[in-house]
Amino acid sequence: MGERGLRVIREFQSYYDDLNGVRRAIVHRIPGAPGQRWLDVGTGDGWFALEIERALFPRTVVGIDLARCEVELARQHAQESNSQLSTFIQMDAYRLGFPSGIFDGVGTFLALQDICLDLPSMHRLFEEVNRVLRPGGWFALATTTPEDAETPSQKLALEIYQYIRAGFFTKVEIQEALERMGFQVEQVEFYPTGVNLDPEEAKAFIQFECDWLERAYGWRNGPDWRAVWAYFEPRIRALGGLEVDAKVTFFLARKVHPVKPASELVVDLS
């Protein structure tokens, strides 16, 4: 998606559901074929899985998420969109409860930074994705790469995300991890979303992000949103707002070889 057609999104309540059509634009770049099985990892409220269902004419789409409240939201959105093919299950991305080689494609949209805290955990995730993909299957990974933030307001949004909960990986780290875990990267593209929250919307965003951890996982030791807002408010006001989720980096990769689990590796002692 180019700059043309990019509208500036300022409503905190709804910006994330649509993200200026970026999920749709990305799904249309996937060379999937009708009748395939797709998995959406860290599906959240299900929007990426539902775009896959609409665009790729699959046999089935399974969305999985660790948070029960997100799975329930995804099911509700599926019902409202008259989805016939998408199913949502509470499951851990590191222990996918599916046989090896069962999926033709795996997608994940803005979830890598929530699922993986460090490089070893990203390797574990990609190994598990590799396992459930058939040979030649697609891995469509959309995330945020911090070095590609373009404005002080985009950089500040990433700093706030990192302060509250998320870790980010650079393009090089992601590409190397993909290649190490049996994938070949075919494409890397950028998608602007046009999100630019005004200071009051940014405050609502910070409150939502801080409270979400307790709502989703029952964590009580997360940061207090008032303290986070007080800390960042002067810089947000000086910039006139906050460009949250403003730029998405999309990797399209293909499984080129399997990665054997460690227990299956044969140690050559000769």
Ligand SMILES: C[S@@+](CC[C@H](N)C(=O)[O-])C[C@H]1O[C@@H](n2cnc3c(N)ncnc32)[C@H](O)[C@@H]1O
């Ligand atoms: C920002 S949301 C995902 C957004 C969603 N993919 C979309 O298109 O709107 C990130 C999600 O990752 C999920 N998540 C974090 N750790 C996970 C894990 N180990 N397994 C599965 N899901 C996980 C969170 O519960 C959260 O719903």
